Amino acid sequence: MDTTNGPLNIDSLLADIRKEAQALRVNRKEEFRPSDISAPVSLPEAKISNAFRFESKRSYQLNELLRYEDIEFVTFAYRGILQRDPDETGLDNYVSLLRRGGSKTQVLVDLVMSDEGRERGVQVRGLGWRSLLFRLQRKLFPKFSIAQRLTSIVDYCLGPWNGAGREAIYQVETHQQQYLQRLVSELNTELSAVKQQLGAVSVLSGELQSVKAAQLEENNQIEERRQQLEQKLATMRMQMSYQQRNQELFQQELLAAGADKVGSTNEASGNAELVNRNLAGDSVHTQGSLAVTEQVIEQHRDDKLDAYYIAFEDACRGSREEIKDNFRVYLPLLNEVLDSVGADTPILDVGCGRGEWLELIKEQGWQGEGIDLNKVMVQQCSAQQLKVEEADVVIYLRSVADSSLAMISGFHIIEHLPFSELYSLFEEAARVLKPGGAILFETPNPENVLVGSHTFYHDPTHRNPITPSGIEFLADYAGFCQAEIMRLHPYPEEAKVPGNDPLTERVNGHLCGPQDFAIIARKPLLES
CATH class of the missing domain: 1.10.287 (Helix Hairpins)
Incomplete structure (x- = not known):
């Protein structure tokens, strides 16, 4: 978008931006066309079989119940004779009885002869004389299992002549086999339907995930482009x-x-x-x-x-949020200074630039003001409701009253100043700060060889790198005390040369060490 020829036109600029955004949307739609998942999907209906249940009747053959074992036997005996599921106590007692060798016939007799069993009136054919035998045993020999043994002997002896019983057993077994076959067939049908449903759901889930991923990517690209266009528009x-x-x-x-x-007039005299x-x-x-x-x-x-x-x-410097995050390391120091000189004492940021430090000070509820020679930056700060003036640092400080400021800060400004102005800056700072106030200046660190020989000169307005020891001496000479050097922002670990030996560590220290440093120094307190 060319803005060098002629004045800028906002309407034309907005139209161009809309065209770019529309082109982005069209390209994204052509790149990805997801399946139509809004249409209804036909899935096989899964049915839950009700075939697997005990058949409740008013009359049973004895062998229909005796063919079950253990918990299943007790459960079905309750369901058949008492028409309900067993209670916890009854289930525990009868299962324990069977596991100790007790007779299933005895369990059936107990249920049939109980008050509830008589009330239900369910008949168990083949239990008649066995019921009488168990009742006699309980009255005559309650401590012996004579009825159980006699029942077993009689059943064994009558087995060859008990054709009706065998036929009944055969019919029951045939019925159960048919029932189980039908049950297996129904379960297989249901399982097949469920598998088809799961397959269809899996396909839909995969398509949905693809749609979500594509939509997320598209949204991210649109948002990124929107931010770029907004920034471009704001700058223009x-x-x-x-x-x-x-x-x-x-x-x-x-x-x-x-x-x-002044125009001249020619007198009529022709002088x-x-x-x-x-x-x-x-x-x-x-x-x-x-x-x-x-x-x-x-x-x-x-x-x-x-x-x-x-x-x-x-x-080159980074976003406002990145710069603000880097500045947060100084907040504890500023808080300590304000505790010493008074929280309502102003802080002056010289060369305030885009105002990130002033914005951070304002968020903490402190009083900050700034100066800068760059008119555009001053306008930006004023638009953010920050107190900023267009002024030269030394000239401005000479107009400030003695002992009236809590801190004078400057981030990447002192490397722009001739030494005579830098000297005057420290001299004036020592005058206008309250006792206990502080200076804070951050600058590129020439101890890092890459900074001192290369990246320092990215900015054509930089003059000379300033060493930590040199600026510390200047602060001491100007009357400050408690000088401290903070080394900041080293290169990431992946940029370092691999190794832990002294030579490698020294090389990494010179090439990948802190890229910036800050000097913090205090104005001495008044002697009491």
């Missing part, structure tokens, strides 16, 4: 506003310079000397007008440099 709006303002100032100054021009003097005056004023015009042009050239420098910081 700011540049346009700034250019318009500069054009207005330029026109006003040109008009003012032209108004100062040549007067004409010559007037012409000479015209020449002088014309030269003055040209000088004013050159000054205005030079001012606008500085404005362009301001716009360039803020674009450079946006590209």
